[in-house]
């Protein structure tokens with residue numbers, strides 16, 4: 092199928108051609124035609140599938156006739172994070188280049204004045220995070236009664252961030268007769284309930300995450316030894332040392348380095364800079380102009396190493412990223428999948444290397460259980476990886492996020508304290524650099540585990556494991572998630588329903 096079969100106008104087809112797209116992606120193929128006819132869409136799809144264009148293109152088409160009145164936007168896109176909102180607005184500019192539609196971005200962290208001026212001039216497309224939108228509404232600067240198209244993007248992320256009450260409040264203010272396009276990477280019961288409430292006879296579309304994402308990522312795990320193994324949270328200096336060694340040997344062309352806590356983002360960033368590894372940082376406590384500028388420089392390649400919190404884990408589309416490093420093992424297994432999914436995109440090869448301490452065993456077990464694969468251990472500079480501590484089964488973390496993360500990285504008064512970050516964490520031990528600061532160029536080897544890992548059985552029916560593995564492949568590093576895509580990422584296409 093080509094874009095011209097979808098019912099789009101010549102101006103849009105021209106913009107799509109300018110963007111270099113040849114064929115629509117599956118979500119675009121399935122979502123654009125019903126959306127163009129005004130039918131509601133429930134899309135189970137994640138970033139990387141082309142979902143942004145699947146709602147942006149029909150919106151541009153529908154809004155091309157008509158004019159917006161002051162303070163009365165004609166359409167609304169709700170997204171959980173400022174970065175996603177900004178990314179959607181960039182997409183809008185690309186696809187809407189031959190249309191004269193006005194757009195406003197209502198996100199926190201930037202002054203409200205400029206946003207108010209835009210609203211006053213009349214806006215065709217409003218792209219907003221829930222908190223900032225409600226702020227404007229409560230100050231009487233916006234009327235929702237003219238909104239004909241509503242897009243809710245990354246609904247499950249909204250749930251994780253505690254935004255659902257705000258979203259429900261906003262949707263209750265919109266005209267009931269409207270076209271609603273609702274997207275979520277996963278469909279837990281809370282999201283299904285919302286979809287049932289907001290959508291009328293939707294066309295339901297499920298697309299798998301891009302298969303290439305997992306297959307093009309090579310994973311690795313370094314477990315550092317540290318002096319005070321009794322204290323959880325210790326080993327920070329050793330982890331920084333391991334990171335520097337990895338950066339020097341892996342030579343990433345660009346990399347995201349994820350930390351669990353914002354204050355560790357700062358520490359790691361300062362440490363790298365001090366050691367002659369120029370880096371930048373990104374976390375939710377930075378001002379919005381700073382976040383936008385940093386991300387922009389990372390996208391253009393002016394910044395090669397970006398130390399970040401999970402604010403960068405989902406949804407950001409940064410093409411051709413060579414590496415992701417987990418300076419900390421994420422405490423929610425699901426976050427691991429999102430973080431490493433930032434590399435190995437669009438058919439490019441990527442490497443995702445996690446640095447752990449022996450105390451991280453329980454989190455790694457949860458990750459390996461979720462993904463169904465062991466992460467191959469790596470040796471650093473000839474040193475064997477330390478052993479992980481055995482986990483007490485009663486102490487196992489849940490792979491999915493829970494209510495305790497509500498409000499993380501949010502706008503509008505829900506800002507978590509910089510000290511609390513993303514999880515209740517023990518205090519790190521005093522940071523004593525254990526090694527000389529300029530290590531010799533070490534050799535990093537990826538070593539597969541002694542035994543070929545048994546694919547862990549998952550509750551959901553798994554595809555049959557590959558029957559024959561050539562002998563020389565059994566020792567090879569496990570690539571990405573292979574066929575063991577976790578159940579939450581694997582969506583089953585519904586029986587085809589008549590349109």
Ligand code: AMP
Pocket residue numbers: 111112113114115116119137138139140141142143144408
């Ligand atoms: P999204 O899932 O919307 O974040 O899109 C992921 C990436 O795919 C973005 O870089 C888009 O520019 C790109 N993209 C979207 N649709 C297409 C298409 N039909 N052909 C090629 N690339 C696309």
